Amino acid sequence: MKKPLRVDERSLRADVNPVRLLTFKIDDRDVSARADETILTVARQNGIKIPTLCHMEGLSEHGACRLCIVEVKGMSRLMPSCVTLPRQDMEVLTKSDRVLDYRRKILELIFSERNHVCSVCVTNGHCDLQALAVEMGMTHVRYDYIYPTHPIDATHPRFSVDHNRCVLCLRCVRVCDEIEGAHTWDVMNRGISSKVITDLNQPWGSSETCTGCGKCVQVCPTGALSEKGKSVAEMVKRRQFLPYLQMMRHRE
Amino acid sequence: MSKVLRIATTWLDGCSGCHMSFLDLDERLADMAPHIEMVYGPLVDAKVFPEGVDVTLVEGAVATDEDKKKIRMIRDRSYILVSFGDCAVTANVPGMRNQFKVKDVMKRGYLENSSQNPELPSIGVPHLLDRARPVHEFVSVDVFLPGCPPPTEAILYTISELLAGRVPDLKGKARFGA
Amino acid sequence: MTLTIEDLQNIAKIERDRQEGTTYQINVCVAAGCLSCQSGLVKEAFDTEISRRGLENWCLVKGVGCLGLCAAGPLIQVQPQGTYYQGVTVNDVSEILDSLGGSPVARLECSQHQAFFQCQQKIVLENCGKIDPERIEDYIAEDGYLGLFTALRQMTPGEVIEQVTKSGLRGRGGAGFPTGLKWTAVSKAVNNTKFIVCNADEGDPGAFMDRSVLESDPHRVIEGMAIAGYAVGASHGFIYVRAEYPLAVKRVHTAIAQAERLGVLGNNIFNTRFEFNIEVRLGAGAFVCGEETALIASIEGRHGRPRPRPPFPAEFGLWGFPTLINNVETFANIAPIIRRGGEWFAGIGTEKSKGTKVFALAGRVNNTGLIEVPMGTRLRDIVFEIGGGIPGDKRFKAVQTGGPSGGCIPEEHLDMPVDYESLAAVGSIMGSGGMIIMDETSCMVDVAQFFMEFCMSESCGKCVPCRVGTTQIYHLLHKISGGQGKPSDIETLGELCDLLKNTSLCGLGQTAPNPVISTLKYFKDEYKAHIRDKNCPAGACRMQAPEEAL
Numbered sequence: 001m002k003k004p005l006r007v008d009e010r011s012l013r014a015d016v017n018p019v020r021l022l023t024f025k026i027d028d029r030d031v032s033a034r035a036d037e038t039i040l041t042v043a044r045q046n047g048i049k050i051p052t053l054c055h056m057e058g059l060s061e062h063g064a065c066r067l068c069i070v071e072v073k074g075m076s077r078l079m080p081s082c083v084t085l086p087r088q089d090m091e092v093l094t095k096s097d098r099v100l101d102y103r104r105k106i107l108e109l110i111f112s113e114r115n116h117v118c119s120v121c122v123t124n125g126h127c128d129l130q131a132l133a134v135e136m137g138m139t140h141v142r143y144d145y146i147y148p149t150h151p152i153d154a155t156h157p158r159f160s161v162d163h164n165r166c167v168l169c170l171r172c173v174r175v176c177d178e179i180e181g182a183h184t185w186d187v188m189n190r191g192i193s194s195k196v197i198t199d200l201n202q203p204w205g206s207s208e209t210c211t212g213c214g215k216c217v218q219v220c221p222t223g224a225l226s227e228k229g230k231s232v233a234e235m236v237k238r239r240q241f242l243p244y245l246q247m248m249r250h251r252e
Numbered sequence: 253m254s255k256v257l258r259i260a261t262t263w264l265d266g267c268s269g270c271h272m273s274f275l276d277l278d279e280r281l282a283d284m285a286p287h288i289e290m291v292y293g294p295l296v297d298a299k300v301f302p303e304g305v306d307v308t309l310v311e312g313a314v315a316t317d318e319d320k321k322k323i324r325m326i327r328d329r330s331y332i333l334v335s336f337g338d339c340a341v342t343a344n345v346p347g348m349r350n351q352f353k354v355k356d357v358m359k360r361g362y363l364e365n366s367s368q369n370p371e372l373p374s375i376g377v378p379h380l381l382d383r384a385r386p387v388h389e390f391v392s393v394d395v396f397l398p399g400c401p402p403p404t405e406a407i408l409y410t411i412s413e414l415l416a417g418r419v420p421d422l423k424g425k426a427r428f429g430a
Numbered sequence: 431m432t433l434t435i436e437d438l439q440n441i442a443k444i445e446r447d448r449q450e451g452t453t454y455q456i457n458v459c460v461a462a463g464c465l466s467c468q469s470g471l472v473k474e475a476f477d478t479e480i481s482r483r484g485l486e487n488w489c490l491v492k493g494v495g496c497l498g499l500c501a502a503g504p505l506i507q508v509q510p511q512g513t514y515y516q517g518v519t520v521n522d523v524s525e526i527l528d529s530l531g532g533s534p535v536a537r538l539e540c541s542q543h544q545a546f547f548q549c550q551q552k553i554v555l556e557n558c559g560k561i562d563p564e565r566i567e568d569y570i571a572e573d574g575y576l577g578l579f580t581a582l583r584q585m586t587p588g589e590v591i592e593q594v595t596k597s598g599l600r601g602r603g604g605a606g607f608p609t610g611l612k613w614t615a616v617s618k619a620v621n622n623t624k625f626i627v628c629n630a631d632e633g634d635p636g637a638f639m640d641r642s643v644l645e646s647d648p649h650r651v652i653e654g655m656a657i658a659g660y661a662v663g664a665s666h667g668f669i670y671v672r673a674e675y676p677l678a679v680k681r682v683h684t685a686i687a688q689a690e691r692l693g694v695l696g697n698n699i700f701n702t703r704f705e706f707n708i709e710v711r712l713g714a715g716a717f718v719c720g721e722e723t724a725l726i727a728s729i730e731g732r733h734g735r736p737r738p739r740p741p742f743p744a745e746f747g748l749w750g751f752p753t754l755i756n757n758v759e760t761f762a763n764i765a766p767i768i769r770r771g772g773e774w775f776a777g778i779g780t781e782k783s784k785g786t787k788v789f790a791l792a793g794r795v796n797n798t799g800l801i802e803v804p805m806g807t808r809l810r811d812i813v814f815e816i817g818g819g820i821p822g823d824k825r826f827k828a829v830q831t832g833g834p835s836g837g838c839i840p841e842e843h844l845d846m847p848v849d850y851e852s853l854a855a856v857g858s859i860m861g862s863g864g865m866i867i868m869d870e871t872s873c874m875v876d877v878a879q880f881f882m883e884f885c886m887s888e889s890c891g892k893c894v895p896c897r898v899g900t901t902q903i904y905h906l907l908h909k910i911s912g913g914q915g916k917p918s919d920i921e922t923l924g925e926l927c928d929l930l931k932n933t934s935l936c937g938l939g940q941t942a943p944n945p946v947i948s949t950l951k952y953f954k955d956e957y958k959a960h961i962r963d964k965n966c967p968a969g970a971c972r973m974q975a976p977e978e979a980l
C-alpha cells in the first residue's frame with residue numbers, strides 16, 4: 001500500500017507542540033483557543049457570559065442542561081458550548097434572539113418539572129437556578145407545572161435530600177464519583193421519572209458507601225441537597241474545595 | 253399624565269403579604285394619589301368589582317371554584333392584569349398541596365390536626381380545585397411581577413411605568429421567592 | 431486447518447444435492463410471526479406424516495425464515511411450483527401432501543396476494559423464506575460466505591470500501607448516513623484495536639425488519655460484519671440485540687457457533703491473517719439504546735444514556751476505541767454488494783437512495799408483513815398494490831413511517847417515491863422501515879399522543895428538552911384529545927417541538943416531535959376540531975365533561 005500523503009510532519013512538531021492553537025469568533029469578537037478548550041471555556045476567558053447549570057468547574061462535562069447552547073454559523077441545531085470544541089474560523093453567537101429564546105424555554109421547562117417553591121426553600125437567595133431566572137429575565141413559566149410527587153430523604157444525620165428541588169444536573173453524582181471516589185450517588189429510572197439515589201436506592205442515612213464528606217451538598221445548585229439545621233441565611237454553598245483539589249491533583 | 257389610572261387590587265389564594273409590600277410604598281403612595289384611583293380592593297370599601305378597571309393587581313393562586321369564577325370576571329373587567337407575587341405567578345405555597353389529593357389535604361387540615369370538634373367544612377366555603385394553579389393558566393396575564401412578596405421597588409416601578417403608559421419590563425427586577 | 435474455497439464449494443454442492451434430491455420441497459415459515467400461530471406444530475405434522483408415509487426421499491420439509499405475508503400465517507410454500515398456502519393448520523397437512531403432483535389445494539392458496547409477492551425485489555431478504563436459518567450449509571448453498579472469501583482473498587480493504595462507497599448504500603437504521611463514508615472514517619482511525627457493532631436494538635413500534643432478518647438469515651449479517659471487520663481493520667464484533675427477540679437471539683447464537691465451527695469466524699479465516707470474532711450482547715429494553723452512543727454505554731455495562739457527539743464512535747467508540755456501528759439491514763446488504771459489485775447495487779433505486787429497503791407493513795392494511803422494494807417505489811404502490819389496500823372499505827388517511835421519530839404522510843403525498851430525501855421533504859424519515867397505515871377511524875391527535883407517550887417513557891432523562899419537553903408535549907396532547915385544549919395550545923405545541931428538535935442532546939429528542947409536527951402540518955383541522963368543537967372527527971378520542979375544562 002502507498003503511504004498516504006501528509007503534511008510535512010517535521011513542520012508540525014507534535015512532540016514540541018502537543019496541542020494545536022486556533023482562532024475563531026464569539027459574538028463577532030476574535031478569540032484564540034487551544035484545540036482542546038471548549039467554546040464555554042474560551043468565552044469565559046474573554047468575559048463573555050454564557051449561563052450554565054450542569055457545568056461545574058472541576059467536574060467532567062455532562063452536556064445535559066442545554067442552557068449553555070450557542071448558535072454556530074452554518075449549523076441549524078444549537079450546540080452546547082460546554083462540550084463543543086471550536087474549529088478554526090468558526091463563528092459562534094451566544095446572544096442571538098434564537099439562543100436567548102431557547103434558553104429561556106429550557107429554563108422554564110426545568111422550573112415546570114419539579115416543585116420549586118423558592119419562598120420556602122433553604123437556599124432561597126443562594127440558588128443557582130433562582131439566579132438563572134433573574135439573569136435570563138424569566139418572570140413566569142408559560143408551561144403547565146407538572147407537580148410530581150417526590151419524597152424527602154432526611155435519614156442522613158447531617159444532610160437531607162429534597163427531590164422536589166432537584167434539577168438532575170448530576171453534579172452530586174459526578175463529584176461523589178470523580179472527586180470523593182465513593183460513587184454513592186447515581187440515577188435510577190429514566191425520562192421524567194429519573195431520580196438521584198444513594199447506594200441502590202437505600203435511605204441516605206443507611207448508605208455504607210457515603211463518607212459524609214458533604215461535597216455533593218456544596219456542589220448542588222439548588223436546595224435539593226442541604227445541610228440540616230442551617231437557616232436560610234447560612235445555607236450558602238461553599239465550593240472553593242473544587243478548584244483547589246483540581247489544582248493539587250494536576251500538580252501531581 | 254392627565255388621565256387618572258383606575259387601579260384595583262385583589263387576592264385569591266394568598267397570604268396578603270404582597271398587599272403588605274404594596275402598603276410599604278408609604279409616602280410614595282401619597283405622591284401617587286393624584287394620578288391613581290383605587291377602585292377596588294381590601295384597602296377600599298367597594299363591595300363589587302367595578303367595570304372598566306385600568307390595572308388590576310391579583311395576588312394569590314387560583315385554588316377554588318370561586319377563584320376561578322372571580323379571575324375570569326376580573327379579566328373581563330380589567331384592561332391590564334398584573335400577576336402580583338409568586339402565588340399568582342407560580343402557585344407558590346398554595347401549590348404545595350398539589351402533590352396530594354384534595355381529600356387527603358382536607359383530612360389532614362380539618363380532622364387529623366384539629367384538637368376540637370374535628371369536622372370537614374361544608375357550608376359557605378368554596379370547593380378546592382384538584383390543584384392550585386397560577387393565574388395565567390386560566391386567563392391571559394399582561395404583566396408578571398414575581399416575588400414573595402415582590403419588592404416594594406418593583407411594585408413602584410410597575411405602577412410608574414403603567415402610569416407613564418409603558419408596559420413594565422420586570423426582567424432582573426424581581427425574583428421568585430425574594 | 432482453515433476453510434478453503436473448495437471446501438466452501440463442496441459444502442454448497444452437497445447441500446444442493448440434498449435439496450434437489452427430492453421432487454418436492456415444503457418450506458414452512460418458522461419466523462416469530464408464524465411460529466406464534468403454531469407453524470412449529472405444522473412443520474412437525476409434516477415431518478410425522480411424511481415419515482409415516484415413507485416419503486422422505488420424495489418430499490423435503492424445511493423450516494425457513496419469514497415468507498413475508500405475516501397477516502396470513504402460518505405460511506408455507508411448496509417448491510418447485512412456488513405455491514403459497516396461507517393459514518395452514520395441522521389438519522391441512524394430509525391434504526397438502528395428497529395434492530403434490532396434482533392440482534394445488536385451492537382453499538388454502540393465497541392467490542389473491544399475488545401482487546404482494548410479485549411487486550417486490552429482494553436483496554436483503556433474498557434468502558428469507560428460502561433457507562433454513564439454523565443450517566449454515568443451506569446459507570452456503572446460496573453463495574453464502576462467498577462475499578467474505580472474495581473480500582479476503584481477492585480484494586484489499588481499500589477495495590472493499592471502494593465497492594461499498596460505489597454502491598451508494600446508506601445506513602438503514604434511519605438517518606441514511608453513507609455507509610462507505612462511515613467505513614472510510616473508521617478505517618482511517620489510527621488504532622490497532624477497533625470494533626464492529628451491529629445495531630439490532632430495533633425498538634420502533636410496528637417495526638420488525640431486523641428481527642426477521644436475524645431470524646431468517648443470521649449468517650448474512652455475520653458475513654457482512656466480518657467483511658466490515660476486514661475493511662476497517664477490526665477483529666472483534668458485537669451484535670447488540672434486544673432481549674425481547676429470543677428467537678433472533680437463539681438463531682444468532684446458533685449461527686455464530688456454526689460459523690466458528692466451519693472457520694468463517696475465528697483465526698486465519700480463509701487462510702489469511704484476518705481474524706474475526708462476534709459476541710452477542712442483549713439490550714434490556716431501552717429504546718434509547720438504539721442511539722449509537724447509548725448503545726456503546728450499554729455494551730460497556732454502563733447506563734444506556736447517550737453522550738454528546740462529536741467525538742463520533744468512528745473515532746471514540748467502545749471503550750474509547752474506533753468503532754463502526756451499522757444496522758442489521760445495512761450489514762445484510764454487504765455480502766451481495768461484494769459478490770456482485772457496487773455498480774450492480776447502484777443500478778437499483780434512485781439517484782441518491784440506492785438499493786432496496788425492507789419495510790414492515792402494519793396497521794390498517796390488508797397484507798401486513800415484511801416487504802422489500804427498490805428505493806423510489808411509489809408509496810401508493812406499497813400501500814395499495816403490495817399492501818392490498820385498506821380492509822373493510824374504509825378510506826385511507828395517512829401512513830406513518832420511521833416510527834416515533836418519523837411523521838405521518840397524508841393522501842396528497844401518496845404518489846411520492848419512497849427514498850431518504852422525499853420522505854424528509856414531507857416531514858417524515860425513512861427510519862428503520864416501520865410503516866403503519868391508518869384509515870379514517872384513526873385520530874391523528876391520538877396517534878401523535880401515542881408516539882409522544884412512547885418517546886416520553888423512552889427518554890433517557892439526561893437532557894432537559896427531551897426529558898421535560900416530551901412530558902409537556904404529551905400533557906398538551908392529552909388535554910387536547912380529552913377536549914380540554916386551549917386555542918393557544920397549538921402554538922405552544924409547535925414551539926416545544928421546535929425546541930426539542932434544535933436543542934436535544936441525541937437523535938431521540940431531536941426527532942421525537944416529528945409525529946406531532948407532521949400531524950400539525952397536515953391535519954391541523956383535526957386538532958382544531960378537538961379544541962374548538964370538543965369533537966374527535968375520527969371518533970377515537972373520548973371527550974371529558976366540559977365543566978372540568980380550564
